[in-house]
Amino acid sequence: MPDTYFTASPHWSWYIIPYFFVGGIAGGAYFLAALLEWFGRPEDRPVIRTGYSLAFWGALVSGALLTLDLGRSLRFWHMLFQSNNLPHLMFKSFSPISFGAWALLLFGACAFISWYSDKTGTAFGKLMAAVGGLFGFILAGYTGVLLSVTNRPIWADSPWLGALFLASGASTGAAALVLFAPGRGATQSSLRWLESFDARTLVVELLLLIVFVVSLGTVAKAWLSFWGLLLVVGVVGAGILWPLWLHLKPAGATGGGGGGGGALRNPAVMVLLGGFLLRVVVLLASNSIEFQRVAAGAGQ
Amino acid sequence: MPAAMGFFTDTTICIGCKACEVACKNWNQLPAEAGGIRELSGDSYDNTRKLDGTHWRHVKFIEQFDGPYNGRWLMMSDVCKHCVQAGCLEVCPTGAIIRTEFDTVVIQSDVCNGCRACIAACPFGVIDMNHVSGTAQKCTLCYDSMQVGLEPACSKACPTDSIQFGPISELRVRAGKRLEQLKAQGEARAQLYGDDPNGPLGGLNSFYLLVDNPEVYGLPKKPQLPSRNLPKSGMLSAATGAVLGLVALVGIRKRRVEEVAGAGAGGSGGGNA
Numbered sequence: 411m412p413d414t415y416f417t418a419s420p421h422w423s424w425y426i427i428p429y430f431f432v433g434g435i436a437g438g439a440y441f442l443a444a445l446l447e448w449f450g451r452p453e454d455r456p457v458i459r460t461g462y463s464l465a466f467w468g469a470l471v472s473g474a475l476l477t478l479d480l481g482r483s484l485r486f487w488h489m490l491f492q493s494n495n496l497p498h499l500m501f502k503s504f505s506p507i508s509f510g511a512w513a514l515l516l517f518g519a520c521a522f523i524s525w526y527s528d529k530t531g532t533a534f535g536k537l538m539a540a541v542g543g544l545f546g547f548i549l550a551g552y553t554g555v556l557l558s559v560t561n562r563p564i565w566a567d568s569p570w571l572g573a574l575f576l577a578s579g580a581s582t583g584a585a586a587l588v589l590f591a592p593g594r595g596a597t598q599s600s601l602r603w604l605e606s607f608d609a610r611t612l613v614v615e616l617l618l619l620i621v622f623v624v625s626l627g628t629v630a631k632a633w634l635s636f637w638g639l640l641l642v643v644g645v646v647g648a649g650i651l652w653p654l655w656l657h658l659k660p661a662g663a664t665g666g667g668g669g670g671g672g673a674l675r676n677p678a679v680m681v682l683l684g685g686f687l688l689r690v691v692v693l694l695a696s697n698s699i700e701f702q703r704v705a706a707g708a709g710q
Numbered sequence: 711m712p713a714a715m716g717f718f719t720d721t722t723i724c725i726g727c728k729a730c731e732v733a734c735k736n737w738n739q740l741p742a743e744a745g746g747i748r749e750l751s752g753d754s755y756d757n758t759r760k761l762d763g764t765h766w767r768h769v770k771f772i773e774q775f776d777g778p779y780n781g782r783w784l785m786m787s788d789v790c791k792h793c794v795q796a797g798c799l800e801v802c803p804t805g806a807i808i809r810t811e812f813d814t815v816v817i818q819s820d821v822c823n824g825c826r827a828c829i830a831a832c833p834f835g836v837i838d839m840n841h842v843s844g845t846a847q848k849c850t851l852c853y854d855s856m857q858v859g860l861e862p863a864c865s866k867a868c869p870t871d872s873i874q875f876g877p878i879s880e881l882r883v884r885a886g887k888r889l890e891q892l893k894a895q896g897e898a899r900a901q902l903y904g905d906d907p908n909g910p911l912g913g914l915n916s917f918y919l920l921v922d923n924p925e926v927y928g929l930p931k932k933p934q935l936p937s938r939n940l941p942k943s944g945m946l947s948a949a950t951g952a953v954l955g956l957v958a959l960v961g962i963r964k965r966r967v968e969e970v971a972g973a974g975a976g977g978s979g980g981g982n983a
């Protein structure tokens with residue numbers, strides 16, 4: 411019996427799952443916008459603008475979800491300041507939830523400055539993009555690291571969750587940009603770049619997912635459940651392989667913007683669905699393992 | 711500086727009376743749930759079932775039966791282990807979890823914001839939410855009593871001295887003698903769990919004498935700190951980020967090369983910029 415089975419579930423569920431999803435999109439979208447800010451062309455501006463906008467609103471929503479999930483929501487600031495030793499800061503570099511709280515705050519600030527300066531035309535530009543891109547990258551990946559730095563089954567049984575969530579954040583960030591950037595006048599060239607990046611990221615994500623499951627060793631048996639079915643059908647099938655097929659289909663590469671066919675035929679929508687389901691299965695599969703702690707003697 | 715204090719629980723003399731559970735709830739004023747109407751477990755004489763935010767002591771009943779007459783009961787009063795290297799303390803982002811002058815681990819309820827990181831970090835499943843306070847809670851080893859030289863409620867109430875309280879160094883000596891005694895009496899499976907300061911988590915300040923494998927008592931074989939995964943997980947994430955960044959940059963470069971080539975070849979073949 412793996413040692414992680416003797417632990418208690420933190421019941422992170424319907425605030426944390428959307429937080430991990432939205433945080434991943436926000437981080438991934440900003441990361442791509444920052445890359446285009448540095449290495450793109452003037453024609454990429456609508457995508458950059460959409461990235462900043464997604465990042466800013468995503469950071470706001472993330473902060474709200476994280477706060478609502480707390481048992482004492484009004485004490486959210488205890489993550490940032492020492493409540494009984496003000497104004498000293500509260501920061502633990504070795505606690506992912508602590509550096510995650512700071513990363514979210516600083517990312518939100520960067521996203522706001524980038525979004526605002528882009529809106530008003532102030533040239534804050536590249537330096538902010540570099541700093542914010544780094545925080546976006548941390549935001550997209552730290553959630554997986556946070557889960558690994560526990561003692562819970564599945565999460566703590568593999569070090570690959572951070573990498574997997576980061577890849578998923580990049581793919582969902584790109585998918586969100588493909589969906590929303592056309593409304594801001596994104597060019598076909600920018601969208602094609604985003605789509606080809608998304609396809610490559612999906613391959614990376616699939617490889618990481620396989621490595622993650624294999625690295626679980628005997629704990630991988632936990633996937634012989636409803637959550638395993640959802641992982642295979644929802645995450646791998648609908649969220650990775652199907653959009654990959656749609657991307658690779660020779661002639662009729664469906665553009666972004668949702669034009670031409672239903673949601674099922676839109677790779678960006680399917681990538682977002684897969685990214686959401688990935689968080690659902692990873693969190694809830696582990697949460698469902700609570701038996702061993704309750705039933706003493708079951709490990710004999 | 712006071713000596714490190716803790717519990718030694720000799721499970722062989724626990725009679726499952728649950729006096730410790732009651733004393734703990736009473737002293738710490740822990741609320742009843744569902745208006746005091748407790749749901750029966752249905753598959754055990756133990757209805758508490760687990761440690762949580764309102765049950766800081768729990769007497770586990772391990773019912774090892776092979777048929778109706780052939781078997782034995784193991785009983786163990788479970789509690790926070792007050793680990794010398796505590797996972798909960800390590801991950802707590804608010805600084806609510808502290809190590810006291812008695813080398814015990816306490817959650818300050820006025821600082822905790824209920825993020826629940828400590829619940830997932832504890833290798834023993836000890837901590838849980840107290841839904842009345844909205845914070846994570848667990849045994850404090852009666853920190854309030856210890857500060858005025860009193861004994862914790864559970865050990866004081868224990869009628870068989872299965873739970874013994876005192877300086878850890880003394881408890882270890884006592885536990886060693888009891889282990890020898892049991893072995894001499896032919897209980898070959900007797901073993902101490904968590905007494906070794908060089909063992910997992912630097913030793914437990916609440917340690918046990920068991921007569922079966924730790925897993926049988928719902929205890930992990932080799933409890934570990936959650937931070938064991940941090941360097942590897944962080945490095946793998948950073949490497950993945952670098953790979954994805956590279957993929958994006960190669961894509962940008964490829965696009966530029968294609969467009970330059972297209973412009974060079976056809977003059978007007980470049981599409982929209």
